[in-house]
Amino acid sequence: SYERIEDVAWTCSFVWSQVGDRPVPLIVAPEDPTDRLDAALAELQADVSRRPLSILPLVSNPVTAYMDVLMTEVVGLIKRVAAIVNTPEVLIEDFQGIAASTEAVLLRCNGIRQTLGDENVEDLVATDDVYDRLAVETWRGATGGSLQELMAEAVEARESVRQRVASDYLDVVVIKDNQTLRDLAREYYGSADDWTVIADANGLTNSDPPVGTVVFIPRRPGGG
Incomplete structure (x- = not known):
């Protein structure tokens, strides 16, 4: 109980000052996804460089463009992390949004790697240049039927491949x-x-x- 109004005022002032001086605790410590994203993109780039995409332009062009899109997303994610990592309060929604975006990018990286690693003939895309066709056939080791059959199946699968790369x-x-x-x-x-x-x-x-x-x-x- 307070006998004087001054006691009430002093108590309120003391409590307010204590609350105001107390450091605000972090609601969540966000994970920095930079290393995971960089590693995933490096693995994807390695897979792209191992497969001779230069002789399959209808595949290589979308893959290259899609990697640029992924890089844009990664840069945006890293900027989002940098913007909040040193702030006194990080909302759980911020953390969940960054984590979800990171997983989505990693999933798409893995999806492209699976597409590039598929050795089935339908994953080849026909080109109009005879030298490109011969290069494709040489790369395949001339083991899967005639060149005409190879290219016919490749033409039929072009849309399928493109959709898998950019699903x-x-x-x-x-x-x-x-x-x-x-x-x-x-x-x-x-x-x-x-x-x-x-x-x-x-x-x-x-x-x-x-x-x-x-x-x-x-x-x-x-x-x-």
């Missing part, structure tokens, strides 16, 4: 003459103004990339 995206598009990201956004999202969704996913800075650029069409946030 998290709506489509993979090679930019044509007079085609822009606004055109793609109108086609896939119904609004040309959503071109920035495509640009951000591919690390592009404008809506008019060069002809021949491989562009991944991401699912729009919130679905679609």
Whole structure:
């Protein structure tokens, strides 16, 4: 009990000052995913370099572009970690978001590695250059049937391979003459103004990339 109003005021002031001076405890200590992401990308790069993708341009172009997309995601994740790792309070939602994004990137890295490691003939993609075809046949060791059969099966499987490499995206598009990201956004999202969704996913800075650029069409946030 307090006999004087001064005692009440002093007690409140003391409690407030103690609470105000107390260091705020961390709600969670976030894991820095940098090492895991770097290791996964290094393993993926090693697998890409071991397989002669230079003779399979219809596979190598999407794979190279997809790796660029992954690198963009990794850089973004590392920036998110750096932004919160030294703050006095880290919300559990921040940690869960970074952890989920990290696992998604690692899963996609493993998915591409499995695709690249698949030795089935349907994973080859036909090219128009006879020297490329001969190189493919030599690489295969000429053990799986005639060159004509090999290339016929490869042509049939082209879409399957491309979809496996980029299963998290709506489509993979090679930019044509007079085609822009606004055109793609109108086609896939119904609004040309959503071109920035495509640009951000591919690390592009404008809506008019060069002809021949491989562009991944991401699912729009919130679905679609």
